[in-house]
Amino acid sequence: MTNPDTLLVFDEAVTRAGVEGWIQHLEAAGTPTEMYRLGGAHVLSVSDPDLIGAAGPGLPAPTHQVRRNSDVWLGRRELRPGGTEVSFGPTTIGNGSVVVIAGPCAVESAEQTLATAAVVAGHGAVGLRGGVFKPRTSPHAFQGMQWEGLDLLAEAREQTGLPVVTEVVDPEHVKRLAAVVDGLQIGARNMQNFALLTAAGQSGLPVVLKRGFGCTMEETLAAAEYLLLEGNDQVVLCERGIRTFEPSARFTLDLTAVALWKQRTHLPVMVDPSHSGGHPDLVEPLSLAAIAAGADALIIDVHVAPEQALCDGKQALRPQQFADLMGRLAPLAAGLGRHMSGA
Amino acid sequence: MTNPDTLLVFDEAVTRAGVEGWIQHLEAAGTPTEMYRLGGAHVLSVSDPDLIGAAGPGLPAPTHQVRRNSDVWLGRRELRPGGTEVSFGPTTIGNGSVVVIAGPCAVESAEQTLATAAVVAGHGAVGLRGGVFKPRTSPHAFQGMQWEGLDLLAEAREQTGLPVVTEVVDPEHVKRLAAVVDGLQIGARNMQNFALLTAAGQSGLPVVLKRGFGCTMEETLAAAEYLLLEGNDQVVLCERGIRTFEPSARFTLDLTAVALWKQRTHLPVMVDPSHSGGHPDLVEPLSLAAIAAGADALIIDVHVAPEQALCDGKQALRPQQFADLMGRLAPLAAGLGRHMSGA
Amino acid sequence: MTNPDTLLVFDEAVTRAGVEGWIQHLEAAGTPTEMYRLGGAHVLSVSDPDLIGAAGPGLPAPTHQVRRNSDVWLGRRELRPGGTEVSFGPTTIGNGSVVVIAGPCAVESAEQTLATAAVVAGHGAVGLRGGVFKPRTSPHAFQGMQWEGLDLLAEAREQTGLPVVTEVVDPEHVKRLAAVVDGLQIGARNMQNFALLTAAGQSGLPVVLKRGFGCTMEETLAAAEYLLLEGNDQVVLCERGIRTFEPSARFTLDLTAVALWKQRTHLPVMVDPSHSGGHPDLVEPLSLAAIAAGADALIIDVHVAPEQALCDGKQALRPQQFADLMGRLAPLAAGLGRHMSGA
Amino acid sequence: MTNPDTLLVFDEAVTRAGVEGWIQHLEAAGTPTEMYRLGGAHVLSVSDPDLIGAAGPGLPAPTHQVRRNSDVWLGRRELRPGGTEVSFGPTTIGNGSVVVIAGPCAVESAEQTLATAAVVAGHGAVGLRGGVFKPRTSPHAFQGMQWEGLDLLAEAREQTGLPVVTEVVDPEHVKRLAAVVDGLQIGARNMQNFALLTAAGQSGLPVVLKRGFGCTMEETLAAAEYLLLEGNDQVVLCERGIRTFEPSARFTLDLTAVALWKQRTHLPVMVDPSHSGGHPDLVEPLSLAAIAAGADALIIDVHVAPEQALCDGKQALRPQQFADLMGRLAPLAAGLGRHMSGA
Incomplete structure (x- = not known):
């Protein structure tokens, strides 16, 4: 692996043939190079910048030359200053609109899943979330419906038309999940599970990469590189709260990181106010703040009967609370010169 | 001191005489009581709740009975559900409007102070900040213009009409500062300097209480009690970032705390995006997010020539950046059903 | 899964037959039960404590009855008050002796690996560490020699007689690694990679479980339960520093956690002063402090030429520094009424 | 103030006259200089290092030339490589011996204070702690016996011969306290109360400076500069735990900071295991670890009847627990090549 300047x-x-010309030019000079893909674009690493000026006139000119200044290469905003649009089924994340994905933390039953999906679709969500494999701190806790739950997600999609995202916890599960869902989620506890990142990157599906609660903003970008290096640029970064000394909420939502990501990377940014705050009363203020800070999307826990939830029910919004939130997001989006996705 | 239920x-x-009747009733039953003031209202502590029902018909009925559940007594929202309005000169903080206070981190010269004050007034700020005593981590750093700077603040107020807030660092300075300025600020490093809190509470001026960067949200409320116990309800809580493991910004702004304060206390809430992020590019997204999270006010560093600043110049907005921010805040406020103070 | 009291x-x-009698007794009462293994001992969960007293005289008496008070069941000290001894090749961890495992952070070449192994064996280490799969924050960094390095570890063991521990990062690697090495290590970034924990638990090898740098002490115990539930009680907890606001060292070593683990779990405790401090000058004081706090073992980076290391060389001890450390540990152990393992 | 290289x-x-010669030399060259005292030694700042070589032969040669590399000037170890010895009454802190200061968190009554003092003296403590002004998070909590308690401390000293240290919270209290006690303590909440630091520095008494729980190791050294600049080199740094995400203990003891302080400053280092852990069971392991990490001294809460304590009783050792701790410290000290102060 080269260590490019x-x-x-x-x-x-620019075709592959044009890029091959560059590779021959660089290798003829005795310097190694690596070729990457960022969506449809080719990217080449160059160890010796002097060779760029020495390229012949027959070689296609690059649109950007970016000097390395950190471990983040393919994810840096300079490579794609207009930002990346991620296609999550019919929903686009990263085009300036406000995207709301909602649904149950965990798929628990047909009734709960389909009823919750209908509620969130009816109030303007443009994506459905639902966990079937639940990574739990304790092995003695509910671990999700697993494969049985996957069919319920597919059914919920059929009834509502909403694209579906679910968490993947094992590299061996990627293909089977990817055959059904529209997007994969890497959970906070697996953000640096590099075997899982590589497998998810190879799926070709959009991936929501949650920031580890003990990981820095830059480490999250470095983890996204594992996905990008597989040729998958359909990556959404998700801030969901970090560990701090403050005990009043489950985690401390770091909207400074959201602002910095919008400046440093071309990848769209999502915020999870439900798992961050851990309390339904915090979801509305944190959602509004996240969108105002520049987030492209929200992912929100909703449950038709939170008191019966098998997993993290305490933080889920009830249907009316979700409707109220959507009613407050729309004028906020307008005040920011944006609009709600799907509206 | 009683430990009331x-x-x-x-x-x-309700007059003092009416309250005296309650005190006699409680003391006749052999239980101690304490009387507090919250603005114009009297508050009594009661150790034995049964005595409330046993009060005679001649005693005035309380408007609220609040059971103790933490160290926060006078600051709890239940005591004043409509919230407290703080009068900072002609500006009101806590009435639903969006208040922007701006100015230099430190008063450095007449030219810098008056020019900056004119800029912020011209773009819609409704208060002026400026430090004359600067608590600095290192004794080898610039400690502020001290008393000499105070006259400059007064002059800036005269020229702009903006009320002035400045930081107090020594209990012995309180009276002399209070004779000139419209509001006092307790800095983050002094949030638990209880001698200073008591002196500031006695000043009668509004006090901006900055959260210590290593202190919890509840500890900030407990510190505010030191001010409230002096009979001063003109207190504004200020979130300015906490210490976390994340090194990409100077501090991590905790907007979860802002949301929780709005739920738990009647005191208005301010956010300092300048000292939190430590970088001018972070001021706009953090300001928008803070207002969306429910903050009543912002306090923002502005400098006419940040590169020449003697203190924290790196984070100050230039005049045009401040104008741009104000231009984005107004439609955001509208999207939240609020308006800009002074507009 | 039951939720036992x-x-x-x-x-x-007590034989399996005796335990089966208890299971029949509990199931006859209509309450579910689960049977676990802790080393050679059987453990049963009981939902209704009244059924314990109602057991017939023919049933074998349990040695301990432990009431549930957290997510930690099999790892709680009450289940095995004398503590667990872990057999790592010929070395025992958890018998009161001071165990030092040392070696290179990463296996980089035959020369470096064998020379370092000889050095640490010569100065009293009783185990060899060496990473062949390196989980790296950045995909652009050296990822280890991978399978090629495994043979070098085996050769180093043959030359020195030291048992070998290496990190596993992918559930699919477990069997092939376990066929060669004497112990597996789960790295901090994978502490909550539950698929990997389960696979490592099934290996039958001793497992060093490193605490995630953003995870609590109790969450580490909950992660250890994933190993214990596979019937593997050969688990060593490893403190390697947590993320805090303090920037002067790479991580903040949490010896309070070491003290609490010694009180709350029967599993032995290891400390990694090298990765915690990130600097060779910190290894000696942190090693001495760890042993004084009650740690059973240390795991230390040593490199014959740190300036040439491909991974984390900055923190490795040189041979002489390692010799000096061992010379200080022996009298410290004596002062604590302990002795050096292997001495 | 100069910004020296x-x-x-x-x-x-070297006499004042000799130093005056240097000042004239530097000022004649048109560069400002400042003169400081570090104990009996003079220190001069030099902005232009070339002037050092240009000094005439009549000027006394400095023993050290130290180039500036941080905000820490007078506290840097290079200025006094052998370390500073602090004289706390008859007890010396910083001479390699292990110093134990113990006593009640708060002075509550004559009986409690005198009995506790007798206990700690009887078991080998060489200093007595006892708070009379207690800075409390909540104004509704016990604030200490205040001036009334000061006489009890004096009486305890008379009965035991132990020097006494107490916390100061208000600059106006310094003189009156200093007239009685042998050492002043600046509490964690006041570490950056610069008015208080300056007043304490001027007292001439030894000062124990507790690290703020949200402050970095380097910031603590910068705070110590405020004391040193007053000509007072009798300063002891005290680590008492920092705020982290770990909820299992009251604070996380940072022994990495202890190790770094021993390398970076000449000031002696103390550790407070009682307030750090917040639990008596943690005092022994944290005390042993602190001494092994290189701490010069411990300060430990002891109470003859912890269950009746008005302040932080939960963490105090009972007399027998304190005796047991002292019995374990002595052989540990020997194992480190040190001895117990007073033994």
């Missing part, structure tokens, strides 16, 4: 980014119109 | 809050119209 | 622990001499 | 440290034998 510079990355060259080519327009999507 | 219950606090009785009386309407402001 | 009480766990019954039986002596290792 | 270099500090010149002179031997204590």
Whole structure:
């Protein structure tokens, strides 16, 4: 693996043959190079910047030359200043609209899943969340419906038309999950499970990468590189709270990280106010704040009967609370010059 | 000092004589009581709740009975569910409007102070900040213009009409500062300097109490009690970032605390996005997020020439950046059903 | 899965048949039960404690009855008050002696590995560490020699007689690694990679479980339950520093956790002063402090030429520094009434 | 105030007149200089290092030239490589011996204070602690016996011969306290109360400076500079736990900071295991670990009847527990090549 000084980014119109010309030019000079893909675009690493100017006129010009200044290469905003749009089924994340994905923390039964899906679809959500494999701190806690729950997610999608995202916890599960759902989620506890990142990157599906609660903003970008290196640029970063000394909420939501990600990476940013605060009363203020800080999307726990939830029910919004939140998000979006996705 | 089970809050119209009747009733039953003031209202502590029902018909009924559940007594929202309005010169903090206070981190010269004051007034700030005593981590750093700077603040107020707030660092300074400025600020490093809190509470001026960067949200409320116990209800809580493991910004802004304060206390809440992020590029997203999370006010560093600042210049907004921020805050406020103070 | 009030622990001499009698007794009463193994001992969960007294005289008496008070069941000290001894090749961890495991952070070459192994063996280490799969924050960093390195570890063991521990990062690697090494290590980033924990638990090898740098002491115990539930009681907890606001060292070593683990669990405790401090000058004081706090073992990075290391070389001890450390540990152990393992 | 590149440290034998020669030399060159005292030694700041070589032969040679690399000037170890010895009554802190200071968290009554003092003296403590002004998070909590308690401390000293240290919370109290006690303590909440630091520095008494629980190791050294700049080099740094995400103990004891302080400053280091852990069962392991990490002294809460304590009783050792701890410290000290102070 090279340790480049510079990355060259080519327009999507530049063919593989044109890029091969560059590779031959660089290798002829005795310097190694690596070729990456960022969506349809080719990216080349260059160890010796002087070779860029020495390229012949027959070689296609790069659209950007980006000098390396951290461990983040393919995810840096300079490579794609307009930002990345992620296609999550019919929903686009990263185009300026406010995207709300909602649903139960865990799929628990047909009734609960389908009823909750209908509620969130009816109030304007443009994606459905639902965990079937639940990574739990204690092995003695409910671990999710597992494969049985996957069919329920598919059924909920059929009834509502909403694309579905679910968490993956084992590299061996990726293919079977990817055959059904529209997006994969890497949970906070697995953000640095590099075997899982690589497998998820190879799925070709969009991936929601949750920040580890003990990991820095830059480490999250480095974890996203594991996905990007597999040729998958459909990555959404998700802030869901970090560990601090403050005991009043489950985690401390770090909206400074959201603002910095919007400046440093081209990847869209999501916020999970439900798992961050751990309390339904915190979901509305944290959701409004997240969108105002620049987040592209929210992912929100909703449950038709939180008091019966098998997992994290305490934090889920009831249907009316979710409706109220959506009613407050729309004018906020307008005040920011944005609009609700799907509206 | 009693350890009450219950606090009785009386309407402001209830006279001291009426409250004295309650005190006699309680003391006749052999239980100690304490009388507090919350603005114009009297508050009594009651150790034995049974005595409340046993009060004679001649005693005035309390408007609220609040059971104790933490160290926060006078600051709890139940005592004043409508919230407290703080009068900072002609500006009101806590009435639903969006208040922006701005100015230099430190008063450095007449030219810098008056020019900056004119800029912030011209773009819609309704209060002026400026430090004359600067508590600095290192004794080898600039400690502020001290008393000499105070006259400059007064002059800036005269030229702009903006009320002025400045930080107090020594109990012995309180009276002399209070004779000039419109509000006192207790800095993060002094949040648990209880001698200073007591002196500031006695000043009668509004006090901006900054949360210590290593202190919890509840400890901040407990510190505010030191001010409230002096009969001063003109207290504004200020979130300015906490210490976490995340190194990408100077501090991590805790907007979860802002949301919780709005639920748990009647005191208005301010956010300092400048000292929290430590970078001008973070001020706008953090300001928007703070207001969306429910903050009543912002306090923002502005400098006409940040590169020449003697203190924390790196984070100050330039005049045009401040103008841009104000231009984005107004439609955001509208999207939240609020308006800009002074507009 | 049951949610028991009480766990019954039986002596290792109690046969499966005796335990089956208890299961029949409990199921006849209509209450579910689960049977676990803790080393050679059987453990039963009991939902209704009244059924314990109602057991017939023919049933073997449990040696301990432990009431549930947290998510930690099998790892609680009450189940095995004398503590667990872990057999790592010929070395025993948890018998009161001071165990030092040392070696390179990463296996980089035959020369480096064998030379370092000889050094640490010569100065009294009783185990060899060496990473072949390196989980790296950045995909652009050296990822280890992988399978090629495994043979070098085996050769180093052959030359020195030291048992070998290496990190496992993928559930699919467990069997192939376990066929060669004497112990597996779960790294801090994978502490809550539950698929990996389960696979490692099934290996039958001793497992060093490193605490996640953003995880609590109790969450580490809950992660250990995933190993224990597979019938593997050969688990060593390893404190390696947590994330805090303090920037002067790489992590903040939490010896309070070490003291609490010694009180709350029967599993032995290891400390990694090298990765915690991130600097060779910190290894000696942190090692001495760890042993004084009650740790059973240390795991220390040593490199014959740290300036050439491909991974974390900055923190490795040079041979002489390691010799000096061992020379200080022996009298410290004596001062604590302990002795050096292998001495 | 100058911003020197270099500090010149002179031997204590160099007179003021000799130093004046240097000042004239530097000022003649048009560069400002500042003169400081570190114990009996003079220290000069030099902005232009070239002037050092240009000094005439008549000027006394400095013993050390130290180049500036942080905000810590007078406290840096290079200025006094052998370390500072602090004289606390007849007890010396910083001479390699293990110093134990013990006593009640708060002075509550004559009986409690005198009995506890007798206990700790009888078991080998060489100093007595006892708070009379207690800075409390909540104004509704016990604030200490205040001036009334001071006489009890004096009486306890008379009966035991132990020097006495107590906390000061208000600059106005310094003189009156200093007239009675042998050492002043600045509490964690006041570590950056710079008015108080300056007043305490001027007292001439030894000062125990507790690290703020949200402050870094380097910030503590910067706070110590406020004391040193007053000409008082009798300063002891005290680690008492920092705020982290770990909820199992009251604070997380940072022994990495202890190790770093021993490397970076000449000031002796104390550890408070009682307030750090917040539980008596943690005092022994944390005390042993602190001494092994290199701490010079311990300060420990002891109470003859912890269950009746008005302040922080939960963490105090009972007399027998204190005796047991002292019995374990002595052989540990021997194992480290040290001895118990007073033994």
